[in-house]
Amino acid sequence: MRWSLKIGRVSGIGLYLHVTLLLLFGLIAYAGFVEMGTRGAAWSLALVAVILTCIMLHELGHSLIAQRLGVQVRSITLLPIGGVAALKSIPEKPWHEIAITLAGPTVNLAIAVALMPFTGLPPHLFLISMPYDIHSFLATVVNANLTLFVFNFIPAFPMDGGRLFRALLALVMSFPRATVIAAMVGQGLAILFVLVGLKFSLWLVVIGVFIFIGAEGEEKIVRTRSLLRDLEVEEVMARDFVVLAPTATVMRGLEMVYHTGQNDFPVMDGDRLLGIASRQDMLDTANRLGRDVPVREAMDTGLPSVPPDARLSQVYETMMVEGYQSLPVVRDGQLIGLLSHDNISRYLLVQSNLKPSRRRRAVLAHTPAPPPATPSVPPIEAPRSPSELSPPASPA
Ligand SMILES: [Zn+2]
Incomplete structure (x- = not known):
């Protein structure tokens, strides 16, 4: 996730803090200061830090069980609205999702139960108040964990209860x-x-x-x-696109945005893919360094390439999580396509508006075709497989 600071790594999972949390820290410290001076600021900062740690442990609970069940976890990010564990795939079996989902709130319950011998049951359940000494601090931590436990069972996304409810429904x-x-x-x-x-x-x-x-x-x-x-990248990727030479100017690239309708351009040195220049990067470069700067100064060289037979749903999730606008599709070192959010949304637009009955009718209409009486018509050429297509790129 963008705007996130890495704070650590557990079991191969990167732990991140979203920068907006620093703002929240500032606000809470200020609120504590207004109420009780520096002492108040210190207690409330400590409280936020401990509650965030509990949320992180909650997400780790989900993640470690997910790893046990063979679901890879990319990262955990703490946001002001809570934590997000980014799984690389979705648990398909309902029982797996149930186990992964229950693991999070269980951590909060465990923390609360472990501390309760020292604090007793908090008198005002679910009302988080500012602590002023160690006893009220621990009581508030217990209260916060019980709140997290109960709140997460509300059967609505994005709460764990929503996932749990869905998994139970998915059993039938x-x-x-x-x-x-x-x-x-x-x-x-x-x-x-x-x-x-x-x-x-x-x-x-x-x-x-x-x-x-x-x-x-x-x-x-x-x-x-x-x-x-059930799709592979190849079935949706753009096959017909314009590429730029590294020496082309960013202005030339920007002109191609409106001439072609493309937003991202592979930058090619002969057959070699150097990077991808996006509309935004070219605009920024043109405004910062001038319109005649070569496009190689504006391109992103750090994008991963995907093979044409990669699972589209997985590549799409990576694009969402990492914020990639488009990715080059490469086979045997050759650029053969470009996969962008635009392709995917156009595909979805077509598919979700296509009436399923139509397709069946078309198939029915074609299957019982009678054999031609006389072979006067030349045989139809077999459709070329995409691998036979030459790279559809035309350098601009
Ligand atoms: Zn959770």
Whole structure:
């Protein structure tokens, strides 16, 4: 995730802190200072640090169980709204998802139970207040962990409860169908939160909006994933695109943006791919260094290339997580295609608007074709496989 600072590594998983959290630290320290001076600022900063550590442990709980079940974990990022563990793939078996999901809140329950002999049950459950000594500090940590435990069982995405609910539904129905139902229930709850919140607490309104958007996002991701599921990169990638010579000026590249409708241009030195110059990078370079600067100064050389037979759903997830706009598709060292978000969304646009009955009718219409009476028509040339196509790139 962009704007994240790496703070460590556990079991091969990178741990990150989103920079907006530093802002939150500042705000909380200020609030503590206003209430109780430097002492207050110190206690509240310590509290935020410990609660964030508990959230990190919660995400590690999910991640370590995921690793046990063969699901790779890319990273864990702490955000002001909580933690996010980025899995490299989605657990397909409902029981795996149930185990991975339960592992997070269990960590919070364990922390609370471990500390409770020292604090007892907090009197005001779910009301986090500013600590002023070690006893109230520990009591608040217990309270926060119990809150995290209970809050995460609300059956709505992006909370763990939403995933759990979906996994339970997926035991008796398909995964996409289970997601649609879980998302609908979550959004119903979100609307209820907003309505109740308008009367009682603004926080509930914020949580409601957050849940509503989260449910929408999860449903979209799953719908996209199920549409991309059995595809290889080759089937969706752009085959016809313009490439730039490293010596072409950034202005030349920017002209090609409107002449071709392309946003990202492979920069090629003969047959060799040097990098990809995006519209934004070329604009930045033109404004900073001038329009006549060669495009090699504007290109990104750090993009990974993907093989044409890579699973599209996995490549798509990598693009989402890493923020890649487009990736070169390379076979045997040759650039044969370009995969961008644009390709994928165009593919989805076509596929999601295609009526399934149409396709079947077309197949039916073609299968019983009678053999021609006289072989006067020359045999139709077999369609060329993509591997026979020469790289469709035309240097500009
Ligand atoms: Zn969780």
